Amino acid sequence: MTITVYISQDTTAVAVGAERVATAFVQAALNAELNYTLVRNGSRGAFGLEPLIEIEMGAQGRLAFGPVSVADVPSLVTAITDGGYERHSNYLGPVSTIPWLENQTRITFKRCGEGAPTDLANYRALGGYRGLEHALTLSPQAIVDEIKVSGLRGRGGAAFPTGIKWQTVLDAQGEQKYIVCNADEGDSGTFADRLLMEADPYQLIEGMTISGLAVGATKGFIYLRSEYPRAQKMLERAIDVAIAEGYLGADLCGSGQRFELEVRMGAGSYICGEETALLNSLEGKRGVVRAKPPLPALEGLFGKPTAVNNVLTLASVSSILADGGAEYARHGLDRSKGTMPLQLAGNIQRGGLIEVPFGVSLNKVINEWGGGTRSGRPVRAVQVGGPLGAYLSSDQLDVPLTYEALAELGGMLGHGGIVVFDDTVDMAKQAHFAMDFCAKESCGKCTPCRIGAVRGREVLDRVVDSTASSNDLILLCDLCETMEQASLCAMGGLTPLPVKSAMDNFPEDFGVTDNQYEVAV
Amino acid sequence: MLSKHSLTVKAMKASLEKTVEQTAAKHAASQGGLLPCLHEIQAKLGYIPNAHLENIATAFSLSTAEVHGVVSFYHDLRTSPSAPQSIQICCAEACQASGSRELEAGVAGVLGVEFDETHPTHNYRLERVYCLGNCACGPSIRINDDVYGRVDLESLPQLVTEAVQL
Numbered sequence: 001m002t003i004t005v006y007i008s009q010d011t012t013a014v015a016v017g018a019e020r021v022a023t024a025f026v027q028a029a030l031n032a033e034l035n036y037t038l039v040r041n042g043s044r045g046a047f048g049l050e051p052l053i054e055i056e057m058g059a060q061g062r063l064a065f066g067p068v069s070v071a072d073v074p075s076l077v078t079a080i081t082d083g084g085y086e087r088h089s090n091y092l093g094p095v096s097t098i099p100w101l102e103n104q105t106r107i108t109f110k111r112c113g114e115g116a117p118t119d120l121a122n123y124r125a126l127g128g129y130r131g132l133e134h135a136l137t138l139s140p141q142a143i144v145d146e147i148k149v150s151g152l153r154g155r156g157g158a159a160f161p162t163g164i165k166w167q168t169v170l171d172a173q174g175e176q177k178y179i180v181c182n183a184d185e186g187d188s189g190t191f192a193d194r195l196l197m198e199a200d201p202y203q204l205i206e207g208m209t210i211s212g213l214a215v216g217a218t219k220g221f222i223y224l225r226s227e228y229p230r231a232q233k234m235l236e237r238a239i240d241v242a243i244a245e246g247y248l249g250a251d252l253c254g255s256g257q258r259f260e261l262e263v264r265m266g267a268g269s270y271i272c273g274e275e276t277a278l279l280n281s282l283e284g285k286r287g288v289v290r291a292k293p294p295l296p297a298l299e300g301l302f303g304k305p306t307a308v309n310n311v312l313t314l315a316s317v318s319s320i321l322a323d324g325g326a327e328y329a330r331h332g333l334d335r336s337k338g339t340m341p342l343q344l345a346g347n348i349q350r351g352g353l354i355e356v357p358f359g360v361s362l363n364k365v366i367n368e369w370g371g372g373t374r375s376g377r378p379v380r381a382v383q384v385g386g387p388l389g390a391y392l393s394s395d396q397l398d399v400p401l402t403y404e405a406l407a408e409l410g411g412m413l414g415h416g417g418i419v420v421f422d423d424t425v426d427m428a429k430q431a432h433f434a435m436d437f438c439a440k441e442s443c444g445k446c447t448p449c450r451i452g453a454v455r456g457r458e459v460l461d462r463v464v465d466s467t468a469s470s471n472d473l474i475l476l477c478d479l480c481e482t483m484e485q486a487s488l489c490a491m492g493g494l495t496p497l498p499v500k501s502a503m504d505n506f507p508e509d510f511g512v513t514d515n516q517y518e519v520a521v
Numbered sequence: 522m523l524s525k526h527s528l529t530v531k532a533m534k535a536s537l538e539k540t541v542e543q544t545a546a547k548h549a550a551s552q553g554g555l556l557p558c559l560h561e562i563q564a565k566l567g568y569i570p571n572a573h574l575e576n577i578a579t580a581f582s583l584s585t586a587e588v589h590g591v592v593s594f595y596h597d598l599r600t601s602p603s604a605p606q607s608i609q610i611c612c613a614e615a616c617q618a619s620g621s622r623e624l625e626a627g628v629a630g631v632l633g634v635e636f637d638e639t640h641p642t643h644n645y646r647l648e649r650v651y652c653l654g655n656c657a658c659g660p661s662i663r664i665n666d667d668v669y670g671r672v673d674l675e676s677l678p679q680l681v682t683e684a685v686q687l
Binding site: 194 | 552553554555556557559560581590591594595596597598611613614615616617618619622650651652653654655656657658659661663666667668669670671
């Protein structure tokens with residue numbers, strides 16, 4: 001009987017011990033004279049179960065064991081060699097029946113965790129590169145039309161319709177155009193880009209290649225944050241293989257079409273996740289935000305027409321071209337089409353990646369998938385959409401997760417990050433952190449953000465110290481309004497969102513009576 | 522003795538300059554090559570020597586001020602020598618929600634080094650970082666290139682002992 005063992009090499013899996021578990025497995029298997037093949041796959045994103053060991057034996061399919069500790073390994077190996085693995089304390093059943101995974105609709109993340117991330121033959125066997133093969137038979141306009149039919153909107157946070165952006169780049173005049181992938185996933189509470197790049201890098205490469213064909217760009221850059229060294233290694237290895245196999249380069253699959261791709265590393269600047277700052281950084285400049293217009297679609301990288309898209313947006317393109325835009329648009333709610341990879345994080349029992357159609361309630365995600373807080377205490381606040389997203393209170397958790405419903409609550413879905421806090425959180429400190437972070441990371445180009453964040457932090461210093469007056473809160477509200485209205489980009493414009501939602505939803509943490517608060521707002 | 526010492530310093534300076542110049546020449550022709558160039562210089566030398574920003578500027582046809590502007594913008598880039606190893610504590614929201622505020626407040630006491638300083642006897646620098654992408658299993662720290670999850674003040678010293686090379 002052939003036995004294949006899968007242990008993930010994903011950052012989070014390794015962070016909770018997958019490397020030590022793999023070493024222990026190799027040793028225990030040697031002692032037990034077990035004959036097997038070890039595959040270091042990406043993660044499926046069920047991080048509550050990592051380190052997860054999957055074992056494929058004969059006709060039984062892949063069986064899951066997790067979370068496995070080093071101490072569990074010898075008995076696990078014995079259970080495999082001698083039988084009785086069903087009774088092992090880590091046994092979870094077949095991978096396909098794990099509730100966390102079973103209840104998801106995986107499109108973009110369907111291959112994650114299936115095999116070795118840079119194994120191109122495996123990627124192809126699982127349906128990879130069907131999208132590119134289809135795209136190579138289409139005109140650029142037909143590819144853009146397919147994206148329009150899918151209803152795909154930018155997954156980076158701004159949710160701009162991808163088809164419209166690509167149409168602008170396609171229609172723009174220019175000898176040289178570029179595709180830029182924004183892989184500067186700096187929002188705390190988000191890791192979907194990282195997970196995908198580490199588990200299924202070819203999907204991103206394929207999506208970028210298709211986007212190049214769609215808009216007429218022959219060169220692409222992936223701008224990756226320096227905090228993701230594993231993703232860098234994986235992408236660079238995958239790009240080398242893709243070049244060697246003719247999926248990148250001067251003659252894509254023998255079609256005569258060209259697309260080249262390069263990974264460029266960021267240098268620890270949060271603002272470089274903003275597309276125009278990112279373009280400046282790619283050009284080798286300070287990561288300072290540019291005024292729009294001109295749109296990057298018309299004057300982007302090195303002044304040329306450029307499509308800047310998030311990792312998940314570009315990855316989605318592969319399946320849209322493989323299975324059709326209409327198929328993708330079948331999922332979702334209202335104008336939020338397709339699936340959204342949510343990332344459940346913070347104080348949570350079972351965190352990880354949940355790809356579901358838009359419209360699932362926040363409550364369901366936190367309690368059914370997440371199993372409530374890790375501390376076992378009640379949920380008090382949930383920040384949705386990254387550091388620039390609103391803090392929702394526990395009575396707002398029925399909200400369906402769509403762009404529109406979050407906007408109605410005064411929040412945003414952003415990149416899909418969900419950070420859960422229990423009742424020990426001090427919301428004034430969270431508001432203070434939002435201003436402090438903005439002050440640290442502001443590019444300095446516009447005054448409301450550069451100065452406003454510093455003044456905001458000073459006011460909140462007094463709130464945290466309980467020395468604030470009601471005038472301070474009036475000042476803070478004014479300041480927030482100025483930043484919202486007058487900042488050049490989303491950083492200054494949205495930093496007030498966590499601050500004001502914390503004040504609105506948790507006024508008791510700001511040390512003022514209701515009366516003072518009403519005066520303030 | 523003195524003359525021998527100054528000779529060595531001179532030789533070291535020349536070698537720094539050579540490394541900077543060679544690296545700059547390698548990247549100068551590539552589009553937007555300045556940031557990759559600065560990364561490579563820092564990877565080789567541990568920092569980007571202020572004295573040689575001019576060499577970089579010349580290679581890229583920029584002013585020294587422009588190169589300085591880029592170097593000073595990015596948190597990752599340094600202009601003074603630093604310990605070869607680093608410990609980064611994630612201080613962003615998802616880790617705050619799972620206990621990083623306690624870690625941040627107590628780490629100096631436990632490890633015997635302040636933030637943004639080099640440990641007096643061990644060869645690492647302690648830094649804050651804002652998100653390592655390990656948000657489902659925080660609090661997270663990074664020691665050199667490895668990320669560790671669910672770290673607290675109790676488990677930290679052992680991790681550091683195992684991962685940091687003396």
